[in-house]
Amino acid sequence: MAKPQTPLRIVVISIQQAHVDEIFDHSRDAAPRECCGLIGGIGARTQTVYPLRNVAADPFIKYEASPENVFAAQRAMRARGEELVAIYHSHPRSANPQPSETDVRLAYYPSAVYLIVGLGGEQPNLGVFRISERTGSWEPVEHEIAADGNP
Numbered sequence: 001m002a003k004p005q006t007p008l009r010i011v012v013i014s015i016q017q018a019h020v021d022e023i024f025d026h027s028r029d030a031a032p033r034e035c036c037g038l039i040g041g042i043g044a045r046t047q048t049v050y051p052l053r054n055v056a057a058d059p060f061i062k063y064e065a066s067p068e069n070v071f072a073a074q075r076a077m078r079a080r081g082e083e084l085v086a087i088y089h090s091h092p093r094s095a096n097p098q099p100s101e102t103d104v105r106l107a108y109y110p111s112a113v114y115l116i117v118g119l120g121g122e123q124p125n126l127g128v129f130r131i132s133e134r135t136g137s138w139e140p141v142e143h144e145i146a147a148d149g150n151p
Contacts, residue, residue: 012142013086013113013128014045020145022049024124027090027117033059036089038073039115040082045146047082062102063089088115095121099131099138107131113141 019039026035026049038050050073056064077084087109091097097118099107107114110132118125128143 012044012144014144014146015039015086015115015128016046016146016148018148019046019049020126022051023088023115023117023126026051027092027119027124030054030059030090031092031119034061034063034090034092035117036063036065036087038065038070038077038084039086039088040073040077040080041085042082044085046085048077048080050076060092084109084112086113086115088117090117090119092119094118095125097125097127099129104131104136104138105133107133107138110134113143114138 023037026037029035034054034056035051036054037052039046039048040050041047050069052069052073053066054063055066056062091100095118097116099114099116103114103116114129114131116127116129118127128141129138130141131138
């Protein structure tokens with residue numbers, strides 16, 4: 001019997017500037033509530049941002065993506081030949097965003113990179129992490145912001 005393939009572990013993620021701008025806009029529009037979304041792509045390169053509705057009981061301190069939105073985004077990714085590359089959410093009051101204990105506990109997608117937007121400074125700040133719910137740990141992920149249309 002064939003051994004199941006382990007998902008590719010992203011070492012460096014390439015995020016298009018337009019996608020960063022879209023995520024920052026979503027974060028600002030949702031503030032002071034947290035926002036959330038998925039990012040589809042090919043390999044370690046982002047292709048499409050999928051903003052999701054935060055349906056958490058207390059969206060000021062937590063995010064929970066609408067299941068209907070998640071399923072619609074997954075269908076759209078499949079139709080576009082994309083895979084889940086990253087999950088993003090915001091920390092509206094943090095200037096230097098890092099994964100919270102809740103973020104680590106609920107990080108169910110070990111192959112995805114987690115982006116956290118901090119809005120607590122003068123300018124939005126983007127943190128990029130690998131989070132392991134299994135080990136209860138996280139680490140920064142190297143990333144590059146690519147000019148639109150460039151690899």
